[in-house]
Amino acid sequence: MKTIYTDAAPAPIGPYSQAKQVGDLLFISGQIGLDPATGQLVAGGIEAQTRQVLANIEAILKAAGKTFDDVVKTTCLLRQIDDFAAFNAIYATAMVSNPARATFAAVLPADARVEVEVIAQ
Helix, strand or coil, rough: EEEEEECCCCCCCCCCEEEECCCCCCEEEEEEEEECCCCEECCCCHHHHHHHHEEEEEHHHHHHCCCCHHHEEEEEEEEEEEHHHHHHHHHHHHHCCCEEEEEEEEEHHHHCCCEEEEEEC
């Protein structure tokens, strides 16, 4: 098992890793719309936070030698399910491999509007 870490994504805000690689599988912890440079949630609502979440995921994938094409499963959490259409439109631009997915409404850390966790191979 290998811990994956990159400064191009936000440092964890709790006792967890950005990602763990076990064999060919990569497990990326839930990413919220934190700017890695400031550690603060980006302004601009669901669209801006979704773009930042995807940028954070892409940075971690890259650190592990992977791309969005390697993503096989995502779990997506939205603070308000009414944000689904706006989230989905942006998500679809990155997740071109159409991975398996579950989406839920949930209370999220740091008052985030969206959180996405990823499994890649």
